[in-house]
Amino acid sequence: MQQTLQRLxxxxxxxxxxxxxxxxxxxAPAPRELAIKALAHTYVVDRIFxxxxxxxxxxxxAxxxxxxxxxxxxxxxxxxSDRxxxxxxxxxxADALGESIDFVFTDGAAGRMSREEMLMHVITHGSGHRGQVSALMLLNGMPASKDGFTTYLHEAEGGTRRR
Known part of the structure; x- marks a missing residue:
């Protein structure tokens, strides 16, 4: 799992x-502001975790x-933050990935997750909001960002993927 997380x-x-x-x-100012809101939220959640x-x-x-x-x-x-x-x-x-950590959510509720679960949350949360921003771009006449995992793999590891 550690290698998968590194790749992700x-x-x-x-x-x-x-x-x-x-x-x-x-x-376009209004869609740009909405995109910044979505990505700023993602950034804050990344920093919290x-x-x-x-x-x-x-x-x-919050x-x-x-x-x-x-x-x-x-x-x-x-x-x-990404670096x-x-x-x-x-x-x-592997031991560190499996370790459970107690924390408090921003709403005051208690939480407990393993490091692996927290890291997977950061990955999936960011992916969802990148999709929202790509949709905003499409709705405003721009092509969506080519940010798919398969695109990344073939660009970053082209030699092993027949590229």
């Missing part, structure tokens, strides 16, 4: 990078930021 977090970074680059070309994984306080009172960042600010933050996750996952072993 490299994919997440690649997909986010592609989407952010495509989003920078979206000129990064803190949970390390047993640190995260300082977020899963959405009170003030929206600019696309440039958000892009830098997401890219730095941190790639490095974090690379350093884990």
């Amino acid at each position: 977090f490299r994919y997440k970074a690649w997909a986010n990078d592609a989407l952010l680059a495509d989003l920078a070309r979206l000129d 990064a803190a949970h994984l390390r047993g640190h306080a995260h300082g977020h009172r 899963a959405n930021p009170a003030v929206l960042p600019t696309l440039d600010e958000l892009s830098g933050d997401i890219r730095a 941190e996750y790639v490095d974090y996952v690379a350093a884990l072993d």
Whole structure:
């Protein structure tokens, strides 16, 4: 599972990078703001779970930021967070993945998840919101970002995939 998680977090970074680059070309202000809201939410959740994984306080009172960042600010933050996750996952072993961690959700409810479950949540949560942003782009005359896992595999590992 650790190798799969490493691949998934490299994919997440690649997909986010592609989407952010495509989003920078979206000129329509209202859809751009909605896209920033969705991605800012994803970023906050990523940071909350990064803190949970390390047993640190995260300082977020909600899963959405009170003030929206600019696309440039958000892009830098997401890219730095993605690099941190790639490095974090690379350093884990099977025992660490299976360890359960107690934490508190932003609504005050108690939670307990294994590191593996938290990491899978971060992957699936981000994927869903990237899909929302791609839909916004389609609705505004732009092609959806080519951020599929199969596209990533054939681009990143082309030599082993007959490319």
